[in-house]
Amino acid sequence: MPELPEVEVTRRKVARMLVGRRIAEVVTTRDSYVFLTRPAVLAERLRGRRVEALERAGKYLLARLDDGARLLVHLGMTGELGGDGLPGEAHTHVELRFADGGPPVFFRDVRKFGKVQLLAAGERSARLDRLGPDALHARGAELCARLVGRRAPIKAVLLDQSVLAGVGNIYADEALFEARLSPLRPASSLTPAECQRLAAAVRAVLRRSIARGAGYREEPDDFRVYGRGGEPCRSCRRPLRRVVVAQRSTHYCPRCQRAGARGASARRRE
Numbered sequence: 001m002p003e004l005p006e007v008e009v010t011r012r013k014v015a016r017m018l019v020g021r022r023i024a025e026v027v028t029t030r031d032s033y034v035f036l037t038r039p040a041v042l043a044e045r046l047r048g049r050r051v052e053a054l055e056r057a058g059k060y061l062l063a064r065l066d067d068g069a070r071l072l073v074h075l076g077m078t079g080e081l082g083g084d085g086l087p088g089e090a091h092t093h094v095e096l097r098f099a100d101g102g103p104p105v106f107f108r109d110v111r112k113f114g115k116v117q118l119l120a121a122g123e124r125s126a127r128l129d130r131l132g133p134d135a136l137h138a139r140g141a142e143l144c145a146r147l148v149g150r151r152a153p154i155k156a157v158l159l160d161q162s163v164l165a166g167v168g169n170i171y172a173d174e175a176l177f178e179a180r181l182s183p184l185r186p187a188s189s190l191t192p193a194e195c196q197r198l199a200a201a202v203r204a205v206l207r208r209s210i211a212r213g214a215g216y217r218e219e220p221d222d223f224r225v226y227g228r229g230g231e232p233c234r235s236c237r238r239p240l241r242r243v244v245v246a247q248r249s250t251h252y253c254p255r256c257q258r259a260g261a262r263g264a265s266a267r268r269r270e
């Protein structure tokens with residue numbers, strides 16, 4: 001599944017193909033659960049509109065149009081937005097053709113878990129309203145405020161998109177390792193200093209992934225703990241552990257990422 005870095009890399013790439021161009025025609029597949037706005041309505045309302053910006057909120061992409069409307073795209077599991085689709089191909093659900101006669105932009109999705117929706121000017125979206133601060137920019141204080149009263153393990157709470165928007169399974173594990181926090185710690189037990197450390201680690205692992213070109217094309221070598229259960233920790237050489245938290249596989253170093261205050265004070269003595 002595309003995580004935030006892949007969505008951000010897509011945004012930067014597709015913005016260059018989209019922004020400033022006027023849509024002349026929209027070709028879609030027939031109505032399906034990909035379309036939160038019916039394809040006929042989508043085609044009619046996009047025609048003649050100019051794209052002013054391509055923005056991102058968590059894992060959603062939002063094309064802002066010159067009439068104030070926004071085209072929301074979620075890539076789901078296998079969605080792709082870009083310029084190199086095949087016209088008329090069965091998995092190309094939306095093709096945007098432009099008034100300048102230049103190359104079209106395609107939304108393609110083999111498994112159809114992706115979503116496309118047109119939000120009218122000023123229209124709110126429950127999907128966007130429930131997102132917390134964007135993980136790429138989130139500050140420690142914002143994170144801390146959202147952990148109050150949350151006794152579930154920090155790993156599970158980090159995956160809640162209302163806490164930080166855009167943190168997925170891979171980057172939650174990587175950030176907790178970088179912040180030296182056990183994924184099993186009750187979220188509400190994090191101190192303000194630990195929240196700062198975790199927010200900084202989340203930003204850092206996402207930025208590194210974006211700089212590499214990002215997302216599910218990354219190699220296992222790019223990760224320090226994710227997918228490496230049983231392998232030696234890169235810091236202390238002891239075996240990494242794999243456990244299941246909130247039904248998601250979770251990888252961590254039981255030595256470097258100790259749980260609780262006792263672990264923290266023991267570490268200080270070392």
Ligand SMILES: [Zn+2]
Nearest residue numbers: 233236253256
């Ligand atoms: Zn370790």
